[in-house]
Amino acid sequence: MTESYPRFNVSDRIEHWVQSVSFTVLAITGLVQKWPELGLTDTIINWLGGIETTRLIHHVAAAVLLFAVIYHIGTAGYRLYVLRQGKLIYPSMRDAWAAIHAVGYNLGLRQEPPKEGHFTFAEKAEYLAVVWGTAVMAITGFMMWNPIATTALLPGQFIPAAKAAHGGEAILAVLAIIVWHIYHVHIKSFNKSMFNGSITRHEMEEEHARELALIESGEAEAPLPPVTVVEKRRKIFMPVYALVAIVLLGGVYLFLTYEQTAIVTITPPEQVQIYQPAPTTTTLP
Amino acid sequence: MSHIIIGGEQFGERMNRRVGLIVGLLVIGGVVAASGAAPGSASQVDQSAQLAAAVQAAVSTGTMVHADVISTDNKTCFACHKGTGLTYEFPSGESVPATIDEDKWLASEHGHQDMACVQCHTGISRYPHEATATDLRSFVVNESKVCVECHEEQATMVADSVHAKARAEGNQNAATCSDCHDPHYAVNPPVSRTEVPATCRECHSAIYDLYEQSVHGEALTTGNPDVPTCTDCHGVHEIQGPDNSPFRLFSPEICASCHADKELMAKYDISTSVFNTYVSDFHGTTVLLFEKFAPDQQTDKPVCIDCHGVHDIIPPNDPRSTVFEGNLLATCQRCHPDAETNFPAAWLGHYEPDPHKWPLVFYVALFYKILIPTVIGVMLLFVLLDVFGRIRRRRQHD
Numbered sequence: 001m002t003e004s005y006p007r008f009n010v011s012d013r014i015e016h017w018v019q020s021v022s023f024t025v026l027a028i029t030g031l032v033q034k035w036p037e038l039g040l041t042d043t044i045i046n047w048l049g050g051i052e053t054t055r056l057i058h059h060v061a062a063a064v065l066l067f068a069v070i071y072h073i074g075t076a077g078y079r080l081y082v083l084r085q086g087k088l089i090y091p092s093m094r095d096a097w098a099a100i101h102a103v104g105y106n107l108g109l110r111q112e113p114p115k116e117g118h119f120t121f122a123e124k125a126e127y128l129a130v131v132w133g134t135a136v137m138a139i140t141g142f143m144m145w146n147p148i149a150t151t152a153l154l155p156g157q158f159i160p161a162a163k164a165a166h167g168g169e170a171i172l173a174v175l176a177i178i179v180w181h182i183y184h185v186h187i188k189s190f191n192k193s194m195f196n197g198s199i200t201r202h203e204m205e206e207e208h209a210r211e212l213a214l215i216e217s218g219e220a221e222a223p224l225p226p227v228t229v230v231e232k233r234r235k236i237f238m239p240v241y242a243l244v245a246i247v248l249l250g251g252v253y254l255f256l257t258y259e260q261t262a263i264v265t266i267t268p269p270e271q272v273q274i275y276q277p278a279p280t281t282t283t284l285p
Numbered sequence: 286m287s288h289i290i291i292g293g294e295q296f297g298e299r300m301n302r303r304v305g306l307i308v309g310l311l312v313i314g315g316v317v318a319a320s321g322a323a324p325g326s327a328s329q330v331d332q333s334a335q336l337a338a339a340v341q342a343a344v345s346t347g348t349m350v351h352a353d354v355i356s357t358d359n360k361t362c363f364a365c366h367k368g369t370g371l372t373y374e375f376p377s378g379e380s381v382p383a384t385i386d387e388d389k390w391l392a393s394e395h396g397h398q399d400m401a402c403v404q405c406h407t408g409i410s411r412y413p414h415e416a417t418a419t420d421l422r423s424f425v426v427n428e429s430k431v432c433v434e435c436h437e438e439q440a441t442m443v444a445d446s447v448h449a450k451a452r453a454e455g456n457q458n459a460a461t462c463s464d465c466h467d468p469h470y471a472v473n474p475p476v477s478r479t480e481v482p483a484t485c486r487e488c489h490s491a492i493y494d495l496y497e498q499s500v501h502g503e504a505l506t507t508g509n510p511d512v513p514t515c516t517d518c519h520g521v522h523e524i525q526g527p528d529n530s531p532f533r534l535f536s537p538e539i540c541a542s543c544h545a546d547k548e549l550m551a552k553y554d555i556s557t558s559v560f561n562t563y564v565s566d567f568h569g570t571t572v573l574l575f576e577k578f579a580p581d582q583q584t585d586k587p588v589c590i591d592c593h594g595v596h597d598i599i600p601p602n603d604p605r606s607t608v609f610e611g612n613l614l615a616t617c618q619r620c621h622p623d624a625e626t627n628f629p630a631a632w633l634g635h636y637e638p639d640p641h642k643w644p645l646v647f648y649v650a651l652f653y654k655i656l657i658p659t660v661i662g663v664m665l666l667f668v669l670l671d672v673f674g675r676i677r678r679r680r681q682h683d
Binding site: 033036037042045046050051052099102103105106107108122129144147148151152154155156157158159160161163164165167168169171172175176179180183188259260261262263264265266267268269270272273274275276277278279 | 456458486487488489490491492493495526527564566567570571573574575577578579583584585590591594595596597619620621622623624625627628629630631632633638643644645646649650652653654656657660661664665667668670671673674675677
């Protein structure tokens with residue numbers, strides 16, 4: 001019998017896939033701009049229909065990711081404020097010890113793996129990396145997208161600095177996904193929870209032993225508040241979030257449309273009469 | 286009807302010796318043609334004597350002899366055309382000097398090659414010469430059509446030029462072969478590099494005036510061959526202009542052909558990283574990608590000349606330069622009309638980010654140079670340890 005343990009609801013899964021698709025599109029359309037000399041860049045940009053289209057796709061994907069961020073602020077806010085589930089995701093010293101424990105276990109110094117809760121230290125680290133990375137990319141992306149608005153407040157140097165950070169953070173993010181995410185979720189064992197929403201008992205035993213033990217003893221890592229309390233907080237949270245979401249959506253709209261950075265026509269660099277015979281001209285010898 | 290004008294007076298008004306000579310030539314031409322002798326044959330040895338006789342005959346009888354074919358012998362032509370003060374008048378009223386300096390002709394490349402006048406002046410078969418054109422300009426254009434007979438390679442290149450394009454669009458002023466290459470006196474190589482601007486100036490004097498004041502033009506006119514002359518950027522026969530997308534798009538490569546040349550730039554203490562720093566920036570990256578994928582399309586991103594100026598380009602430390610620090614904002618505003626004071630510093634001015642000039646950019650880049658290997662290194666370490674642990678435990682289990 002294969003028991004399954006619910007992990008991600010439909011909303012979480014949609015969020016994840018919207019984010020992963022936009023992330024992948026951003027990574028591809030961004031890295032080709034970082035390395036325009038590469039042979040692979042040629043193939044990709046050509047396939048996408050040129051650099052201007054590539055940039056347009058990058059911007060559309062950025063907007064999609066920002067919408068996912070605003071949605072996530074809602075779901076995360078609901079979990080933290082209304083359901084008080086913060087304990088599940090906040091990193092703690094226990095996670096640091098779990099990481100050290102895991103090293104010891106893999107080196108053969110400890111007989112048992114660390115017993116982890118709903119989110120492992122590896123998952124919490126990845127979540128924090130995504131939060132940090134998205135914030136850096138959004139801020140530096142805004143600066144490059146709106147350099148005139150940025151330099152109205154900040155020194156001009158912030159634009160190339162933003163570009164350096166955007167490119168560096170992109171490499172960091174892509175490598176982290178390849179090394180950390182792909183290994184932990186797909187190679188170590190194929191985790192299907194983002195497809196079907198749940199994980200197997202075997203996976204629970206191996207990765208979330210503490211959570212499993214709590215479930216079996218009828219407890220919860222972060223117990224849900226009583227329904228009446230949930231209802232009360234919901235009534236406060238929903239309008240606040242609606243307001244925040246409207247402000248943030250307005251922010252995204254500004255992000256996308258704030259300035260017309262450059263004219264789209266070409267100003268002739270020189271105004272000169274092209275045909276102007278020399279004052280003393282002899283047309284034939 | 287066109288007329289040969291001699292000494293400023295119309296033919297027939299004064300029957301001088303020279304005219305008699307021409308009539309004589311025509312007689313000879315007729316005789317040669319009628320007898321079927323090959324043009325330019327050995328009979329020319331006796332030409333002078335025959336000529337004199339024919340002239341006498343013509344003058345005494347007062348007849349005008351029209352020949353069907355004029356001899357292809359250059360002497361025949363020179364008999365008249367080395368005479369000083371000859372001019373030719375077109376029906377339009379324009380006139381052109383028709384005197385050819387025989388010594389200079391013989392010293393020219395065409396003279397060296399024993400070219401016959403009528404090889405190029407094909408429309409002439411009698412005297413008075415047929416009117417091959419109604420005006421001077423169409424005469425020049427028509428006569429140049431014959432150059433392709435010998436100079437096919439150059440003519441093919443010219444066919445792709447901005448001049449050929451302009452003429453195809455009906456612009457008769459567009460330069461043709463003989464506008465640049467004097468067909469009678471040109472030597473080989475036809476035009477030296479330092480002479481090129483003077484040649485182009487014939488039609489592009491306003492551009493020449495700008496070029497003459499530029500850092501390049503100033504150096505060239507004082508005899509420095511290191512600097513670009515017109516043809517170095519625009520090409521020689523397949524001359525390209527700014528209305529041509531690939532020309533504008535690829536122009537940074539033209540600049541780079543000198544400005545990325547370490548040896549050449551060292552002589553003038555000019556940085557050779559200008560091209561690389563341009564390409565690594567947003568503008569240059571875009572232009573590079575357009576070059577690759579859409580060479581026939583324009584991009585609104587600037588190339589070198591958009592900021593530095595075109596023909597009047599001057600060093601960036603010259604206060605008149607468009608890229609002089611105090612003028613940068615105005616230059617940026619040409620494409621970024623809303624740009625404010627801080628905006629120009631968003632462009633690193635062709636400098637690699639260094640801790641003194643651009644500390645923020647330098648340290649952000651440095652931060653990621655450290656952060657990326659550290660984070661990814663730690664991740665790899667954990668992953669490899671996990672792989673190692675799993676293999677070890679499996680072995681123990683077995």
